[in-house]
Structures are given as structure tokens and as C-alpha cells.
Amino acid sequence: MREAHSVEQVRAAEAALMAVLPEGTLMQRAAAGLAVTCAGLLGRVYGSRVVLLVGSGDNGGDALYAGARLARRGARVDALLLSPQRAHAGGLAALRSAGGWSLPADAPGFPAAAQRLVAAADLVMDGIVGIGGRGGLRAPAAELAQAVGQAGAVVVAVDLPSGVDADTGAVPAVVEGLPSALSADVTVTFGTHKPGLLVDPGAAYAGVVELVDIGLEPPAPVLRAAQHADIARLLPRPARETDKYARGVLGLAAGSERYPGAAVLATGAALHGGAGALRYVGPRAVGDAVLAAHPEVMVGAGRVQAYAVGPGIDTGEEARERLAAVLADEVPVLVDADGLTLLAESGPKALRNTPGALLTPHAGEAVRLLAGLGEESTRAGVEADRIGYARRLAAGYAATVLLKGSTTVIADPRGEVWVNPTGTPYLATAGSGDVLTGLSGALLAAGLSPTEAAVCGAYLHGLAGHLAADEGAPCSASDVLRALPGAWHEVCGA
Numbered sequence: 001m002r003e004a005h006s007v008e009q010v011r012a013a014e015a016a017l018m019a020v021l022p023e024g025t026l027m028q029r030a031a032a033g034l035a036v037t038c039a040g041l042l043g044r045v046y047g048s049r050v051v052l053l054v055g056s057g058d059n060g061g062d063a064l065y066a067g068a069r070l071a072r073r074g075a076r077v078d079a080l081l082l083s084p085q086r087a088h089a090g091g092l093a094a095l096r097s098a099g100g101w102s103l104p105a106d107a108p109g110f111p112a113a114a115q116r117l118v119a120a121a122d123l124v125m126d127g128i129v130g131i132g133g134r135g136g137l138r139a140p141a142a143e144l145a146q147a148v149g150q151a152g153a154v155v156v157a158v159d160l161p162s163g164v165d166a167d168t169g170a171v172p173a174v175v176e177g178l179p180s181a182l183s184a185d186v187t188v189t190f191g192t193h194k195p196g197l198l199v200d201p202g203a204a205y206a207g208v209v210e211l212v213d214i215g216l217e218p219p220a221p222v223l224r225a226a227q228h229a230d231i232a233r234l235l236p237r238p239a240r241e242t243d244k245y246a247r248g249v250l251g252l253a254a255g256s257e258r259y260p261g262a263a264v265l266a267t268g269a270a271l272h273g274g275a276g277a278l279r280y281v282g283p284r285a286v287g288d289a290v291l292a293a294h295p296e297v298m299v300g301a302g303r304v305q306a307y308a309v310g311p312g313i314d315t316g317e318e319a320r321e322r323l324a325a326v327l328a329d330e331v332p333v334l335v336d337a338d339g340l341t342l343l344a345e346s347g348p349k350a351l352r353n354t355p356g357a358l359l360t361p362h363a364g365e366a367v368r369l370l371a372g373l374g375e376e377s378t379r380a381g382v383e384a385d386r387i388g389y390a391r392r393l394a395a396g397y398a399a400t401v402l403l404k405g406s407t408t409v410i411a412d413p414r415g416e417v418w419v420n421p422t423g424t425p426y427l428a429t430a431g432s433g434d435v436l437t438g439l440s441g442a443l444l445a446a447g448l449s450p451t452e453a454a455v456c457g458a459y460l461h462g463l464a465g466h467l468a469a470d471e472g473a474p475c476s477a478s479d480v481l482r483a484l485p486g487a488w489h490e491v492c493g494a
């Protein structure tokens with residue numbers, strides 16, 4: 001499991017450790033790890049050209065000490081000092097004594113000289129700001145970030161890409177055509193992951209994230225990302241003497257005469273979710289289509305261990321009655337798509353008799369659910385702070401919330417948050433959400449908690465998307481559905 005901690009938690013853990021270690025030890029540990037990664041990326045350090053972008057704090061200090069280590073191994077290292085009076089004094093002295101160079105931003109001809117150095121570099125280290133950063137890049141850092149983006153060098157962010165908010169992953173809007181954050185190929189982060197490295201848009205700026213252990217012992221994380229072994233532990237496996245009812249029965253209320261495909265996709269995915277049986281409830285004609293595609297489905301209401309409701313049910317009176325009937329059953333329920341639009345109209349009270357709920361909105365549906373809590377929001381606002389909004393929805397509806405999109409975030413009502421590390425933009429295809437609903441619903445019926453079902457469902461769905469879009473060919477939701485067994489195999493066979 002990968003764990004991420006807030007800036008406040010990192011500062012507290014660092015303070016506790018610094019109190020018992022000789023001064024500068026943590027920065028030396030950080031710089032040593034950073035230099036090792038950079039050396040690996042360079043391949044041959046001797047004769048290579050390295051440029052350091054150095055801000056006014058300890059993030060710049062890390063870059064200077066790491067640069068000194070590379071200079072000692074024969075690299076030509078130039079430090080561009082963006083706040084010349086406040087550059088880390090010890091780091092700068094170390095770089096100079098190792099034979100490195102520095103160029104202060106207030107030197108005559110700085111912009112042109114800096115741009116020339118960046119254009120000729122093999123590797124650029126971004127030590128402008130780390131966890132002490134507030135807001136986006138400003139001049140002259142923003143101009144340099146643009147030059148870095150156009151150069152061919154490998155870009156390594158120190159701790160996190162400058163301009164990315166460490167706690168949320170938010171990146172401020174572009175100002176006058178200049179980037180507000182630096183885009184890295186690799187981020188070398190210290191002690192623990194920061195949430196902004198795992199959640200878009202920040203995650204997209206971070207590239208590959210490498211963690212350097214500096215001995216921090218932080219408390220419970222604010223954000224978690226599962227890995228294969230975590231998922232394998234949670235997935236249901238039939239006991240030797242089980243039967244189909246003991247494995248769990250999912251009731252699925254999806255599809256309408258207008259949108260029959262949603263029911264076919266969701267039931268198809270549910271058959272690969274580890275439950276023992278599946279009951280489809282809905283219009284007769286849709287039930288016939290489901291049976292034609294999946295003859296193992298039982299059509300008609302009956303006893304179930306969980307419900308999944310919403311994809312393609314439409315939003316009219318009939319749909320409202322279907323949702324009400326499902327919620328009256330008092331079993332755990334997953335609500336998606338049209339079901340969320342209807343739920344937003346009545347607000348959280350509609351879930352009061354439900355023993356556990358999982359809501360799976362995309363950003364647009366999240367805006368509606370927030371309106372159901374009396375909170376105004378926009379799609380772009382939700383996408384810029386996924387963790388914050390997922391948390392608010394989970395608390396407001398007393399439910400687990402799986403917020404879909406380029407990064408899927410899962411928040412439970414107690415405040416625990418997960419980010420899904422699998423997936424591909426090819427999953428942005430019609431019907432892919434219906435597959436996620438069927439799969440996660442079946443996991444819920446098999447006995448997983450709403451949060452476990454969400455974490456495992458999103459993970460397998462993302463892996464299936466990868467398998468379906470193998471070698472970059474666009475895939476359909478049906479392809480993702482067919483790839484689900486392969487995703488289970490990848491997780492459980494690891």
C-alpha cells in the first residue's frame with residue numbers, strides 16, 4: 001500500500017526526527033537519494049550537464065546538495081538561483097566547493113543565459129519549491145518552466161513538482177500563457193508520498209514517483225493507494241463448502257427501454273464480481289435483452305444481499321419508483337448514474353434506512369449531489385479538488401463516495417480517502433461506468449464493505465481498461481468487461 005501524508009503531518013514528523021538527529025541529517029539523506037536517482041537517469045554522470053532550479057527554501061537546499069554530489073562525480077552543474085539572497089547557504093557552499101557553478105537571477109543577461117543552459121542540459125532538477133510552496137510559479141520561474149518544457153532534458157522534481165499543491169494536487173490556472181507548475185518526468189519525494197503526487201492534476205505533473213526513505217515515522221495517512229497484494233487480500237474467494245447463496249446475491253436495477261445497453265453491460269460485469277448469483281429487476285423487454293446476452297441471470301425481484309441501482313434507468317416517475325423500491329429493501333446499495341440524479345433531488349435522507357451505501361458519481365453527478373446538500377459547485381471546481389469534494393459528499397450522505405474521472409478518489413464517511421492507481425484515459429468511453437457499477441455491486445453482495453467494494457472495483461476496472469486498450473488501441477466498454485477475468489488473474493496470480 002502506498003500512503004500519503006499532509007504537509008502538516010510531514011512537518012510534525014520531521015520536527016520529531018530532527019529533534020533527535022544532528023542538524024542537516026535529513027537534508028543529507030534526501031540529497032543522497034535524489035543524487036542516486038539522477039545518476040541512474042543520466043547513466044554516465046561524468047561529462048553530463050545538469051541544471052538546478054533553486055528557490056528560496058530547503059527544497060532548493062536538497063537540489064544544491066544533490067548537485068554537489070553529481071559535480072563531484074564529474075558532471076557540469078549550474079545552479080540557477082531564483083532568489084539569490086535567500087538560496088540555501090550550506091547547499092550553495094557545498095556545490096561551489098564541489099566545482100559547481102551558480103547564476104543568480106539578478107545577474108545581467110540572466111534570462112538568456114539561463115535559457116541557454118536549460119536548452120543544453122541533460123537533466124534539470126526542480127528545486128524551486130516543495131511542501132512550502134503556495135500558489136503557482138511566478139516570474140522568473142514560470143518563464144524557466146516553459147523553457148524546460150521545450151528542452152530535451154530529463155526533468156526531476158525535488159519532493160514534488162513546483163506549483164502543484166502538495167495536499168490536494170491542485171494546479172493554478174495558466175497565467176499569460178506561462179505554465180503555473182513544472183512538469184516532471186520523475187519526482188523524487190522524501191519520507192512519504194504527498195497527496196498531490198497521487199491525484200490529478202498534480203499526479204500528471206509528477207511523472208514516475210520514487211520514494212526516498214529518510215526515516216520519518218508519520219501517523220495514519222490522509223490518503224492511501226492500494227497495490228496488487230492489498231486487493232488480492234480483499235477479493236472474495238469461495239470457501240470449499242460454499243453455495244451460490246452463501247457467495248451473495250446481487251440485485252441489479254439498471255437499464256430502461258430507452259437505455260437497455262446499460263443493463264446488459266452492468267449485468268455482464270456483475271457476473272465477474274465474485275457474487276454467487278444475480279437478479280435483474282427492470283422492464284420485461286430489458287430483462288429479455290439481459291437474458292439473451294447472459295442466460296445465467298435470474299430475472300425478477302427476490303432476496304438479495306446487496307443492490308446496485310441507477311445506470312440507464314432514466315429519471316422519470318418509473319425510475320423514481322425503482323430507486324425507492326431498492327432503498328426500501330434495507331440491504332447495502334450502490335447508486336450510480338440516473339440513480340444519483342434522483343438521489344440528489346431528495347438528498348441524504350433517502351439513504352436513512354440503508355445499512356451501507358456506495359455512491360459512484362462522475363464530476364457532473366457530484367455537482368448534483370452537492371446541490372442536494374445545499375452546496376453550490378462546478379464540474380471544474382470538483383475536478384480541481386477531488387479529495388476535498390469526495391470527503392464532503394461522503395460526510396454529507398453518510399456513504400462511501402467513489403468520484404470517477406482521470407483520477408478516481410474514494411472517500412468513506414469516517415474521513416478515510418483512497419486514490420485508485422490503475423486506469424487509462426481509454427476508460428472514458430460510453431458504458432464503462434456501467435461495467436464499474438456491475439463489478440463493484442457484485443463485490444458488495446459478496447460481503448465486502450462499501451469502501452472495500454469501491455477500492456477493489458475501481459482497481460480491477462482500471463486494470464481491465466489497461467488490458468483492453470493494450471498497445472493503445474481504443475477499446476469499448478464491452479472490451480473492458482471481457483478483460484475483467486484477466487484483471488482478476490493479474491491481481492490474484494501475482
Ligand SMILES: NC(=O)C1=CN([C@@H]2O[C@H](COP(=O)(O)OP(=O)(O)OC[C@H]3O[C@@H](n4cnc5c(N)ncnc54)[C@H](O)[C@@H]3O)[C@@H](O)[C@H]2O)[C@@H](O)CC1
Binds near residue numbers: 059158
Ligand atoms: N524539513 C525537513 O526536515 C526536510 C525538508 N526537506 C525539503 O524541504 C522542503 C520544504 O522546505 P521549506 O519549508 O523551506 O519550503 P520550500 O523550499 O518548499 O519553499 C518555501 C520557500 O519558497 C517560497 N515560495 C513559496 N511559494 C512560492 C511560489 N509559488 N513561487 C516562488 N517562491 C515561493 C517561500 O517564500 C519560501 O521561501 C521539502 O519539500 C523538502 O524538499 C528535505 O530536505 C528533507 C528534510
Ligand SMILES: Nc1ncnc2c1ncn2[C@@H]1O[C@H](COP(=O)(O)OP(=O)(O)O)[C@@H](O)[C@H]1O
Binds near residue numbers: 405431435
Ligand atoms: N481521463 C480518464 N482517465 C482514466 N479514467 C477515466 C477518465 N475519464 C473517465 N474515466 C473512467 O471511465 C469510467 C467512466 O464512467 P462514467 O463517467 O460513468 O461513464 P458512462 O456513464 O458512459 O459509463 C469511470 O470509471 C471513470 O473513472
Ligand SMILES: [K+]
Binds near residue numbers: 127158162
Ligand atoms: K520542487
